[in-house]
Amino acid sequence: MNALGVTEIMDLFEAIPDHLKYTAPLDLPEPIRDEYSIRRHLETLLNRNRNCQDFINFLGAGCAQHFVPAVCDEVSGRGEFLTAYAAEFYADHGKWQALFEFCSLLAELLDVDVTSGFLYDGLQAVATSLRMACRMTGRNEILIPGTVSRDARRVLDNYMAGIQGPQFHIRTIGFDRESGQMDLADLSARISKKTAAVFVENPSYLGFIEPQVEAIGEIARRHGSEFVVSTDPISLGVLAPPAQYGATITCGDYHPLGLHMQCGGGQSGFIGTSGEMRYVMEYKDKMYGLTPTSVAGEHGFANILFERTSFGSREKAREFTGTSNALWAITAGAYLALMGPKGMAEVGQTIMQKAQYAAAGISRINGVRLGLSGPFFKEFIVNFDGTGKRVADINRKLLDHQIFGGKDLSSEFGMMGESALFCVTEVISQASIDCLVDALTAILA
Numbered sequence: 208m209n210a211l212g213v214t215e216i217m218d219l220f221e222a223i224p225d226h227l228k229y230t231a232p233l234d235l236p237e238p239i240r241d242e243y244s245i246r247r248h249l250e251t252l253l254n255r256n257r258n259c260q261d262f263i264n265f266l267g268a269g270c271a272q273h274f275v276p277a278v279c280d281e282v283s284g285r286g287e288f289l290t291a292y293a294a295e296f297y298a299d300h301g302k303w304q305a306l307f308e309f310c311s312l313l314a315e316l317l318d319v320d321v322t323s324g325f326l327y328d329g330l331q332a333v334a335t336s337l338r339m340a341c342r343m344t345g346r347n348e349i350l351i352p353g354t355v356s357r358d359a360r361r362v363l364d365n366y367m368a369g370i371q372g373p374q375f376h377i378r379t380i381g382f383d384r385e386s387g388q389m390d391l392a393d394l395s396a397r398i399s400k401k402t403a404a405v406f407v408e409n410p411s412y413l414g415f416i417e418p419q420v421e422a423i424g425e426i427a428r429r430h431g432s433e434f435v436v437s438t439d440p441i442s443l444g445v446l447a448p449p450a451q452y453g454a455t456i457t458c459g460d461y462h463p464l465g466l467h468m469q470c471g472g473g474q475s476g477f478i479g480t481s482g483e484m485r486y487v488m489e490y491k492d493k494m495y496g497l498t499p500t501s502v503a504g505e506h507g508f509a510n511i512l513f514e515r516t517s518f519g520s521r522e523k524a525r526e527f528t529g530t531s532n533a534l535w536a537i538t539a540g541a542y543l544a545l546m547g548p549k550g551m552a553e554v555g556q557t558i559m560q561k562a563q564y565a566a567a568g569i570s571r572i573n574g575v576r577l578g579l580s581g582p583f584f585k586e587f588i589v590n591f592d593g594t595g596k597r598v599a600d601i602n603r604k605l606l607d608h609q610i611f612g613g614k615d616l617s618s619e620f621g622m623m624g625e626s627a628l629f630c631v632t633e634v635i636s637q638a639s640i641d642c643l644v645d646a647l648t649a650i651l652a
Contacts, residue, residue, distance in 0.1 A: 267630025309540030329460025332476030465542030
């Protein structure tokens with residue numbers, strides 16, 4: 208304050224007009240001055256929540272309840288990792304090696320040569336992948352399916368338009384109302400020499416598995432466009448990774464790989480590509496590799512091609528980057544190392560079997576049907592039009608049975624009527640699915 212030449216703290220706010228200043232006493236509770244009382248107060252507030260420990264949870268849509276092995280919490284709770292905000296070299300006790308191992312395991316799962324370390328979340332990874340495609344092709348148009356979520360579209364619109372530089376245009380491709388699959392005729396009509404990338408989700412936000420991915424990728428490549436695919440990594444023990452059906456950029460969120468839901472905060476994104484330098488140099492985030500040391504035959508772990516990032520060079524950076532999730536990358540690395548190829552196949556099979564069992568049971572209820580035909584992984588749409596009841600009312604009554612019902616799609620995808628998106632993961636037991644079917648049967652009677 209002396210350096211600023213002010214004597215009172217309020218002098219720092221003199222530029223604010225008086226009519227905008229609140230001068231009355233703040234209506235705040237009396238302070239709690241001891242640690243034990245604060246803890247009890249917070250526990251009382253938190254116990255008001257309905258949570259997924261006490262309730263059976265069928266919500267997904269980007270943040271689903273998966274099993275978190277105890278070893279993941281043990282590893283992420285270690286002091287040398289717990290402070291891994293962005294995994295810088297300060298006080299490094301194996302962070303870079305752990306991140307290198309995560310990238311290696313993820314690359315094997317995705318069947319790619321190179322992966323990013325970690326991004327803010329899956330949607331940010333999608334947006335960065337699309338900007339990579341625009342830079343690589345010198346084009347400014349993106350084609351996306353009409354089945355992406357409203358939240359995803361908002362993030363993409365914001366990220367593609369909210370950064371200095373050329374403006375990018377996002378065009379929506381139609382889809383078949385019965386299956387959810389992309390309309391290839393519409394794609395062929397809309398794609399042009401201005402198209403930087405064709406984007407699909409597989410599995411999609413609406414749950415279905417897109418069987419036309421090879422044809423979509425072929426159309427994209429024929430027009431010199433990148434083929435960007437967002438995928439659910441926990442599905443890749445049973446589904447082919449996007450790189451095997453022609454994706455040039457693979458992206459997504461590794462939230463399912465050993466991360467708790469944390470009120471929607473346990474998210475972190477990834478990008479994977481071939482090892483061609485034209486892709487590698489477009490990554491905006493840190494990447495980790497091996498480097499020789501001064502001791503012959505000994506290697507260390509380090510950032511590579513650091514000048515790509517805004518940390519290395521503000522002027523030459525591909526994009527500006529911010530908050531990262533290095534701790535979640537370390538946690539996901541522990542999960543992948545623990546599961547291995549066999550474990551990933553088993554968990555994928557378990558999820559698909561339970562999801563099919565749930566869908567079959569729900570669709571047998573009078574007036575209820577599945578919203579889309581075709582295969583799905585862990586999420587599926589249930590339509591309640593035949594019951595004459597609203598999804599909002601059904602979900603409200605499910606709470607009385609200690610069940611979180613599916614996400615209400617009636618406003619987001621109005622053409623689907625009173626529909627909900629149900630999610631079934633490996634943590635949902637057969638008994639829990641039967642409980643849901645019984646509760647729905649009673650509510651809809």
